[in-house]
Amino acid sequence: xxxxxxxxxxxxxxxxxxxxxxxxxxxxxxxxxxxxxxxxxxxxxxxxxxxxxxxxxxxxxxxxxxxxxxxxxxxxxxxxxxxxxxxxxxx
Amino acid sequence: xxxxxxxxxxxxxxxxxxxxxxxxxxxxxxxxxxxxxxxxxxxxxxxxxxxxxxxxxxxxxxxxxxxxxxxxxxxxxxxxxxxxxxxxxxxxxxxxxxxxxxxxxxxxxxxxxxxxxxxxxxxxxxxxxxxxxxxxxxxxxxxxxxxxxxxxxxxxxxxxxxxxxxxxxxxxxxxxxxxxxxxxxxxxxxxxxxxxxxxxxxxxxxxxxxxxxxxxxxxxxxxxxxxxxxxxxxxxxxxxxxxxxxxxxxxxxxxxxxxxxxxxxxxxxxxxxxxxxxxxxxxxxxxxxxxxxxxxxxxxxxxxxxxxxxxxxxxxxxxxxxxxxxxxxxxxxxxxxxxxxxxxxxxxxxxxxxxxxxxxxxxxxxxxxxxxxxxxxxxxxxxxxxxxxxxxxxxxxxxxxxxxxxxxx
Numbered sequence: 001x002x003x004x005x006x007x008x009x010x011x012x013x014x015x016x017x018x019x020x021x022x023x024x025x026x027x028x029x030x031x032x033x034x035x036x037x038x039x040x041x042x043x044x045x046x047x048x049x050x051x052x053x054x055x056x057x058x059x060x061x062x063x064x065x066x067x068x069x070x071x072x073x074x075x076x077x078x079x080x081x082x083x084x085x086x087x088x089x090x091x
Numbered sequence: 092x093x094x095x096x097x098x099x100x101x102x103x104x105x106x107x108x109x110x111x112x113x114x115x116x117x118x119x120x121x122x123x124x125x126x127x128x129x130x131x132x133x134x135x136x137x138x139x140x141x142x143x144x145x146x147x148x149x150x151x152x153x154x155x156x157x158x159x160x161x162x163x164x165x166x167x168x169x170x171x172x173x174x175x176x177x178x179x180x181x182x183x184x185x186x187x188x189x190x191x192x193x194x195x196x197x198x199x200x201x202x203x204x205x206x207x208x209x210x211x212x213x214x215x216x217x218x219x220x221x222x223x224x225x226x227x228x229x230x231x232x233x234x235x236x237x238x239x240x241x242x243x244x245x246x247x248x249x250x251x252x253x254x255x256x257x258x259x260x261x262x263x264x265x266x267x268x269x270x271x272x273x274x275x276x277x278x279x280x281x282x283x284x285x286x287x288x289x290x291x292x293x294x295x296x297x298x299x300x301x302x303x304x305x306x307x308x309x310x311x312x313x314x315x316x317x318x319x320x321x322x323x324x325x326x327x328x329x330x331x332x333x334x335x336x337x338x339x340x341x342x343x344x345x346x347x348x349x350x351x352x353x354x355x356x357x358x359x360x361x362x363x364x365x366x367x368x369x370x371x372x373x374x375x376x377x378x379x380x381x382x383x384x385x386x387x388x389x390x391x392x393x394x395x396x397x398x399x400x401x402x403x404x405x406x407x408x409x410x411x412x413x414x415x416x417x418x419x420x421x422x423x424x425x426x427x428x429x430x431x432x433x434x435x436x437x438x439x440x441x442x443x444x445x446x447x448x449x450x451x452x453x454x455x456x457x458x459x460x461x462x463x464x465x466x467x468x469x470x471x472x473x474x475x476x477x478x479x480x481x482x483x484x485x486x487x488x489x490x491x492x493x494x495x496x497x498x499x500x
Binding site for chain 2: 009011013087088
């Protein structure tokens with residue numbers, strides 16, 4: 001079973017309007033590279049020039065913020081669900 | 092008359108149209124309302140404002156609606172109180188309470204942001220509104236959308252205080268109690284918001300909604316006689332209010348409504364959820380998210396959306412931040428009630444508790460003007476103080492019993 005990734009609205013133009021896509025990646029860093037292979041240009045939206053995740057994007061693995069896990073080294077396995085969510089919400 | 096040009100990314104400056112958008116497609120930065128200040132300056136004078144009704148719409152050119160306001164027509168213009176008893180208790184010369192614990196209609200400053208959000212949502216043609224809330228926003232969205240005749244979905248953490256839940260359910264919304272903390276509710280709502288075409292006041296309507304908080308600041312400036320205070324202490328949850336109070340001061344300066352201000356701004360948080368104050372104290376550009384553990388549930392946001400801006404505001408103003416324990420929160424709630432007669436909720440206890448510490452440790456000088464921002468009402472968070480304020484003295488209905496039990500005290 002592959003890993004399901006939920007794509008936020010602002011990036012769905014790049015994923016051909018797909019809200020969910022699937023990947024097979026070993027960790028979050030690899031997931032971003034894999035997404036970029038399928039949907040060229042998505043990495044530069046998610047990461048800054050230095051390749052770091054932009055500060056206004058939060059990534060969750062199975063509903064947990066990766067900043068409470070191992071950041072972009074957070075491991076992934078079959079069946080995991082990943083959400084990419086704009087940080088600016090709520091409050 | 093509209094004075095809004097459009098939206099603009101706060102980070103990269105890209106322009107966007109006036110739509111229900113909230114993040115930049117390119118860098119994910121927050122979108123902000125872009126005003127035509129030259130035009131505003133021509134019409135918005137002290138005289139014009141003073142002649143208008145005493146509600147938050149008296150500053151309407153600085154609020155992001157195009158038509159006439161439709162909601163919150165009795166909200167805002169809450170008292171700014173010279174707190175003479177509290178001045179004595181804290182040993183300071185000039186202290187004010189801006190008291191949104193008596194905001195109409197739901198007793199918190201959230202009535203301001205919801206008034207703007209619903210007016211805007213109706214302009215956009217939405218028939219359903221929603222929000223992720225720690226309680227006060229839930230109350231206000233449920234209430235004001237009932238008045239407006241809009242469908243309403245309210246999402247809260249399942250463990251909120253009874254007063255916040257009852258104060259929402261009474262307006263008959265669809266109330267969804269999510270098994271998780273606010274940050275989990277917020278994440279869920281971001282996903283719901285991208286799937287359903289609703290006006291989520293603090294997600295897709297957020298650039299407009301957040302502007303409503305500026306009215307809290309405008310009122311302070313007007314009520315002080317068109318002057319800014321030297322110090323203002325503000326509670327922080329998502330971090331939006333403190334940045335909008337700061338913006339209100341800068342805008343009034345720009346429009347010539349006040350002279351150049353030298354206000355220092357201080358963030359107040361509970362020790363059990365202090366990501367913004369931690370960043371201020373550590374002088375860090377990064378906000379480290381936390382898992383909240385505090386009785387101040389209305390401030391229990393571990394992953395604050397505006398955290399970096401809130402910390403930057405405090406720092407750039409020359410202010411700072413302070414956090415307080417749960418016991419200090421309760422003591423401050425009692426102090427405010429017993430000196431000024433204002434029964435505030437836990438967030439108010441955080442704010443006054445932090446102000447007290449900032450004064451005691453010399454960060455806020457005792458001889459300069461101070462405003463303490465009280466944003467919510469204590470009747471909604473009674474659990475926090477229920478077993479810490481004594482009990483009534485129970486007697487029989489006769490003089491002997493009265494003299495036996497009461498006079499002895």
